Amino acid sequence: xxxxxxxxxxxxxxYAFAEVDKEVEKLKQxxxxxxxxxxxxxKIPTPAIVRNYCKRAIDKRKEEGYPxxxxxxxxxxxxxxxxxxxxxxxxxxxxxxxxNIGAKEAIFNFxxxxxxxxxxxxxxxPCYPPYERGTIFAEGKPYFYPLLKENDFLPKLExxxxxxxxxxxxxxxxYPNNPTGATIPKEKLKEIIDxxxxxxxxxxxxxxxSEIYFEKPPISILELTKENVFVVQSLSKRSAMTGYRVGxxxxxxxxxxxxxxxxxxxxxGTPTFIQDAASAALLDERHVxxxxxxxxxKMKIIIDALTSVGLEECKPKATIYVWQKCPEGMASxxxxxxxxxxxxxTTPGSWLSREINSINPGEGYVRFALVSTVKExxxxxxxIRKLRF
Numbered sequence: 001x002x003x004x005x006x007x008x009x010x011x012x013x014x015y016a017f018a019e020v021d022k023e024v025e026k027l028k029q030x031x032x033x034x035x036x037x038x039x040x041x042x043k044i045p046t047p048a049i050v051r052n053y054c055k056r057a058i059d060k061r062k063e064e065g066y067p068x069x070x071x072x073x074x075x076x077x078x079x080x081x082x083x084x085x086x087x088x089x090x091x092x093x094x095x096x097x098x099x100n101i102g103a104k105e106a107i108f109n110f111x112x113x114x115x116x117x118x119x120x121x122x123x124x125x126p127c128y129p130p131y132e133r134g135t136i137f138a139e140g141k142p143y144f145y146p147l148l149k150e151n152d153f154l155p156k157l158e159x160x161x162x163x164x165x166x167x168x169x170x171x172x173x174x175y176p177n178n179p180t181g182a183t184i185p186k187e188k189l190k191e192i193i194d195x196x197x198x199x200x201x202x203x204x205x206x207x208x209x210s211e212i213y214f215e216k217p218p219i220s221i222l223e224l225t226k227e228n229v230f231v232v233q234s235l236s237k238r239s240a241m242t243g244y245r246v247g248x249x250x251x252x253x254x255x256x257x258x259x260x261x262x263x264x265x266x267x268x269g270t271p272t273f274i275q276d277a278a279s280a281a282l283l284d285e286r287h288v289x290x291x292x293x294x295x296x297x298k299m300k301i302i303i304d305a306l307t308s309v310g311l312e313e314c315k316p317k318a319t320i321y322v323w324q325k326c327p328e329g330m331a332s333x334x335x336x337x338x339x340x341x342x343x344x345x346t347t348p349g350s351w352l353s354r355e356i357n358s359i360n361p362g363e364g365y366v367r368f369a370l371v372s373t374v375k376e377x378x379x380x381x382x383x384i385r386k387l388r389f
Contacts, residue, residue, distance in 0.1 A: 008136055008137055008139070011136050027340065027343065027345070032343050033343050034343050034345060035343060035344050035345070035372055035376045035377075035379060035380045035383075036345045036371070036372060037344060037345055037346050037347075037367075037368040037369050037370070037371065037372060037380070038345040038346060038347050038369060039347075039369060039371070040178070040237070040320055040321065040369040040371060041242050041369075041371055042236075042237065042240045042242065042320065042371045043371055043372060043373055044240040044291060044294065045240065046239065046240045046241055046243075046244070047239060047240065047281070047284070047287040049280055049281075049284050049287065050239060050241065050277050050278075050280050050281045050284075050287075051277075053276060053277050053279075053280035054244075054273060054274065054276065054277035054280075057272070057273035057274075057276035057277060058273045060273070060276070061271075061272045061273045061276070064272055066268050066269065067268065067269035067270060067271055067272045067275070068099070068269050068272070069260065069263050069264045069267070069268065069269045070098045070099055070260050070263065070264075070269070071097070071098060071099025071248065071269070071270065071275055072099075072272060072275055073093060073094070074275075074276075074279065075099060075275040075276070075278060075279050076093035076094070076097045076098075076099070076248075077093045078278075078279040078282050078283065079091075079093065079097050079233075079248055079250070079282065080092070080093040080097060081282075082282040082283075083220075083222070083250065086217075086220075087219070087220045087222060087223050088223070089220065089222045089223055089226075091222075091226075091250055092253070095253040095256065095257070096226070096250055096251060096252075096253050096256055097248055097249070097250045097256065098248060098249045098250075098256050098259055098260050098263065099246070099247075099248050099269065099270050099275060100232075100246075100247050100248055100249055100263070100270070101245045101246070101247075101267055101269075101270050102234060102236065102245040102246060102247050103206065103208050103232050103233070103234040103236070103247050104130050105245070105267070106232050106247065106249055106259070107128065107130040107131060107134055107172075107204075107206065107232055108130040108133060108134035108137070109134065109262055109263070109266055110134065110204065110249075110259055110262065111134040111135050111137070111138035111140060111170070112134075112137075112138050112262050112266075113258040113259055113261060113262040114138075114169050114170055114202065114258065115135065115138040115139070115140035115169055115170065116139075116140075116169075117139040117140070118139070118140070118141060118167075119140045119141070119167065119168070119169040119170075120140065120141050120142075120143045120164055120167045120168040120169070121135040121140050121141070121142055121143065121168065121169065121170045121171070121172070122143045122144075122145060122160060122164070122165075122168050122170070122171040122172070122201070123135070123142055123143070123144060123145070123171070123172040124144070124145060124146075124147050124155065124172065124173065124174060124177070125144035125145060125146050125147060125353045125354055125356065125361050125362075126147060126179055126180075126349065126352035126353030126361060126362040127144075127172070127174065127352070127353070128174060128178055128206065131172045132354075140169070141167075143160070143164050143168065144353075144354055144356050145159065145160060146356070146359060146361040147177065147180055147182070147361055148361055152182060153177055153180040153182035154182065154184060154188050155173070155188075155192070157191060157192065157195050165195075165199040165201065166199065168199065168201045169201065169202060170201060170202045170203075170204055171192070171195075171196060171201050171202070171203050171204065172204045172206060173192060173203065173204070173205050173206070173221075174205075174206040174207075175205070175207070175218065176207075176209040176210060176212070176213060176218050176316075176317065176318030176319045177209075177319065178208075178209060178319055178321060179319075179321050179323050179347075179349070179352055179362075179365075179367040180316070180321075180323045181314075181315075181316020181317055181318060181319045181321050181322065181323055182316075182317060182318075183213070183215075183218045183317045183318050184218075184219075186219060186223075186224065189219070189221055189224055190224055192221075193221070193224055193225055193228070193229065196228050196229070197227075197228055202228060202229070202230070202255060203221065203228060203229045203230075204229075204230055204231075204232065205220070205221040205229060205230070205231045205232070206231075206232045207220055207221075207231050207232065207233055208232060208233060208234040208236065208237060208247070209237055209318055209319040209320070210233070210238075210318075211237070211238040211288050211292070212237055212238070212291065212292060212295055212318060212319055212320055213292065213317065213318035214292075214295075214296050214299065214315075214316065214317060214318060215317050215318075218318055222250070222251060226251055226252055227252055228252055228255075229251050229252060229255075230249055230250065230251030230252060230255045230256065230259075231249065231250050231251050232247070232249055233247050233248050233249075233250065234246075234247035235247055235278055235281050235282075237319075237320060238281070238288055238291075239278075239281040239287065239288065239291075240291065241277075241278070241281060244274050244277065244278070245270065245274070246270050246274050246275065246277075246278045294374065295320055295370055297374060298370045298372070298374055298377045299315070299316065299322060299370055301374070301377045301378055301380075301381050302322055302368055302370065302377055302380065302381060302384075303315055303322060304381070305380070305381035305382075305384040305385055306322075306324055306384060308384075308385055309384060309385060309387055309388075309389070310327070310389070311324065311325065311326075311327060312324075312325040320369055320370045320371065321367055321368065321369055321370065322367070322368040322370065323349070323365050323367055324346075324365060324366050324367070324368060325364060325365055326364050326365060326366060327389040330389065331350070331363060331364070332348035332349045332350040332351070332362065332363055332364060332365060332366055333348045333350060333351075335348070335366050336348045336366050338387065338389075339366070339384075339387075342383040342384070342386065342387065343383065344380055344383060344384070346366040346367060346368055347366065347367040347369070348362075348366055348367075349361075349362030349363060349364065349365030349366055349367060350362050350363045352367065
């Protein structure tokens with residue numbers, strides 16, 4: 001019997017970060033000491049306050065069965081409290097917030113509730129892969145807008161063709177941005193909101209890196225409006241809870257209602273004791289401040305090393321990433337391989353973006369995910385200083 005992939009699976013190719021993992025394993029098998037800056041999975045331990053609350057919550061919830069699809073009211077009320085304190089935005093926990101099993105699940109599956117065959121989804125290039133993959137699985141069509149340094153890694157809405165805007169149902173933005181580390185000013189957010197309303201396009205704002213910043217705290221799109229927009233949030237980076245798979249969507253109640261319907265047909269909800277642990281994380285800001293300081297320290301160590309060998313300073317405003325410009329005349333993959341020679345794993349920028357009209361916005365960059373320890377970053381800096389281009 002012939003077994004063959006579905007066409008939608010053929011279209012998407014391999015997942016970029018799975019390819020990074022393969023390269024890491026190859027190096028380890030060769031006995032090379034590897035420092036991994038490839039995948040954005042922090043090595044910082046999940047805070048004790050979260051772990052301990054999770055342990056207690058397992059016993060507390062011992063007689064509960066399937067969790068709520070949309071999150072316990074207690075968890076959603078905690079989210080609403082945090083959002084009010086952080087962004088001064090009031091949300092109804094019953095209608096404007098829904099739990100998710102991490103941002104990847106939410107982003108990928110969201111398209112199933114909105115996109116019909118051949119509808120366009122407008123998204124950044126480079127971008128987090130589930131924007132595109134979720135679109136394809138929902139039988140929609142991706143349209144990419146480039147993130148370029150000359151535009152401060154912000155979308156140029158005037159460059160989006162009118163015929164695409166008319167056929168689009170959804171536009172993704174991601175600030176603070178993975179991989180560029182850029183943030184977005186209020187004026188540009190207002191422009192995007194107006195673009196969505198004028199063209200009847202829902203705006204999805206991925207704000208999963210909002211709490212990892214090095215300058216002033218980034219704003220949320222919800223500070224400007226709740227109409228026609230929604231936000232994806234996660235505790236993976238804020239509280240080093242990547243393995244817990246927990247976050248939430250919030251925004252326009254009509255959009256959140258659609259997502260709730262999708263969720264009830266796809267999964268069985270985040271375990272309740274994990275929601276309890278997430279609530280404990282949201283009620284504590286001390287560990288978040290400590291994490292920011294650690295990332296700031298690691299970022300300085302790596303950037304100082306890169307500039308010491310003549311590379312352009314590419315200091316991010318936020319996120320856990322350094323979007324480093326390659327040496328003059330060197331392609332992304334070539335530079336990543338050069339770094340592999342000294343045991344440093346990075347992600348070629350060209351792997352994170354698409355070539356559109358002969359332009360790949362990620363070409364000429366590599367992404368450092370600052371997930372290694374401070375000690376490892378110091379060792380990586382020494383290796384970088386020995387490189388010659």
